[in-house]
Structures are given as C-alpha cells and as structure tokens.
Amino acid sequence: MALFIDAQNLDSLTRYDGLLKAIALWLERDDLADEIPYFVQLAEARFRRLLTNPELETEITVAAGCPVTLPDDFEALRLLYPADGRRDRAFLQLSPDVFQQGKHQNKSVFTLMAGQLWISPLPETETAFSLVYRAALPSLSLNRQSNWLLTSHPDIYLFGSLLQAEFFGWNDSRLPVIKSALDEALGELNKAGLRKRYAESTLVAPSPVVEAVKGTYRW
Numbered sequence: 001m002a003l004f005i006d007a008q009n010l011d012s013l014t015r016y017d018g019l020l021k022a023i024a025l026w027l028e029r030d031d032l033a034d035e036i037p038y039f040v041q042l043a044e045a046r047f048r049r050l051l052t053n054p055e056l057e058t059e060i061t062v063a064a065g066c067p068v069t070l071p072d073d074f075e076a077l078r079l080l081y082p083a084d085g086r087r088d089r090a091f092l093q094l095s096p097d098v099f100q101q102g103k104h105q106n107k108s109v110f111t112l113m114a115g116q117l118w119i120s121p122l123p124e125t126e127t128a129f130s131l132v133y134r135a136a137l138p139s140l141s142l143n144r145q146s147n148w149l150l151t152s153h154p155d156i157y158l159f160g161s162l163l164q165a166e167f168f169g170w171n172d173s174r175l176p177v178i179k180s181a182l183d184e185a186l187g188e189l190n191k192a193g194l195r196k197r198y199a200e201s202t203l204v205a206p207s208p209v210v211e212a213v214k215g216t217y218r219w
Contacts, residue, residue, distance in 0.1 A: 013154035016040075016140040023161050035168060036161070040140060043160030047149065048075070048137050050186050053193035055148045056134045064127045067116035076134040077117070080110055083128035091119065091129075156185045 012018030023036050056075070061083050062068050081090040091110045099111035099118060110119045119129070138147045140157075150157050159182040166174045 014146055014151050016145045019157055022158055026162055027165055039161040039164040042164040044137060044139055046160060052190055054197050057132060058135045059130055059132045061128050062131050064123050064129060066122055067118045070115060070117055073135040074133055075136050079132040081130050083130045153189060159185060
C-alpha cells in the first residue's frame with residue numbers, strides 16, 4: 001500500500017464523503033462501507049488527545065456568574081478577561097484548592113472545578129467576560145462534511161482512519177508503517193502550531209508569578 005496523497009484527488013479528500021471513498025480505495029476493500037465511519041470516529045478520538053494547534057481555539061462571551069457553565073466542546077481554557085477588551089486585566093488561574101482558600105491578594109482569579117468555571121471576586125454589576133478556550137475537534141458526518149483539520153490536512157485524517165482500519169483487520173505488517181506516517185504528520189502539525197503562535201518571539205512571564213497551577217497542562 002503506497003502512502004501518498006494524489007494531488008488530483010485532493011479536493012475530494014477535503015470532504016467527508018470523499019474521505020470515506022479514499023479510505024476504501026487505499027484499503028482495496030469494497031465491503032467495509034458500514035465500518036469505515038467508525039474508523040474515522042476512532043481516529044478523531046485520538047486526534048483530540050494529541051492535537052494542540054491554535055486552530056482549535058475559539059472565543060465566546062459569557063455572562064458573569066458563579067459558577068459559569070462551560071461550552072459542550074470545551075477542552076482547555078487559555079484566557080479569561082473582561083468583555084470590554086481589556087486583556088491587560090486578564091484573570092489569573094488558580095488551582096481549586098488555592099482558590100477555595102480565598103487568599104487572592106485582591107486579584108481577579110478563576111479556577112475550573114467539576115467541569116465549571118468559578119470566578120472571584122464576583123462583579124457587583126452585571127458583567128460579561130471573554131473566554132478563549134481550546135475546543136474539541138468537530139466530528140465529521142454526512143451533515144458536517146468538513147472541518148479545519150480535514151480541509152488543511154487530509155493526510156492526517158486518511159492515515160488516522162487507515163490505522164484504525166488495519167487494527168480492525170489485524171494487518172500487522174501495515175500497522176507500523178501507517179502509525180509512523182500518522183505520528184510524523186501529527187508532530188509536524190503541532191510544531192507548525194507552535195511556530196504560528198510564538199514565531200521567534202521571546203516569551204515573557206508575568207511578574208511576580210502569584211501561583212502556579214497544579215496539575216494543569218499549559219499549552
């Protein structure tokens with residue numbers, strides 16, 4: 001099985017129905033029509049665990065409250081600040097135990113507990129906040145024919161789905177080849193995301209650093 005993307009078929013690969021056909025073509029199987037959508041879903045589950053690209057980020061406005069219900073597609077919080085645009089007044093994230101101690105030194109802080117966002121101190125007047133967060137990768141379906149990952153990186157979707165297909169058929173000889181191609185493509189995409197976010201700039205940490213977040217993955 002050759003692992004390459006035919007440029008002439010690139011347009012069709014950026015749509016879900018085209019991806020399903022491509023998977024069947026690469027597998028040289030015409031009897032897996034019912035199973036192939038499951039291969040795509042399993043690949044997406046792995047993508048959500050591994051991808052840390054800025055393309056996953058989105059920004060919404062939420063009303064102040066305690067607690068604030070997080071969006072259904074929420075995966076990780078990047079920034080919380082007043083909706084008036086003052087990003088220099090961004091809230092500081094604390095671990096849940098430090099947040100509950102209430103020793104915030106007059107800082108605007110937040111924490112994540114039990115799938116909810118907690119803010120302190122609560123504003124005395126009705127206030128909205130801008131929430132920048134990493135959203136889960138949208139699942140493909142017949143009703144959602146594409147997403148940013150399939151549009152820009154159809155090879156990742158193809159390799160990921162083929163890997164699940166080979167697990168299904170237990171084709172041991174192909175598994176290492178496909179997994180290597182997928183891991184390489186995912187690694188390249190995550191590195192590209194870092195370049196897009198930071199380029200060659202020098203990162204500056206806040207001073208002083210009030211509290212490190214315990215057990216939180218910084219990205």
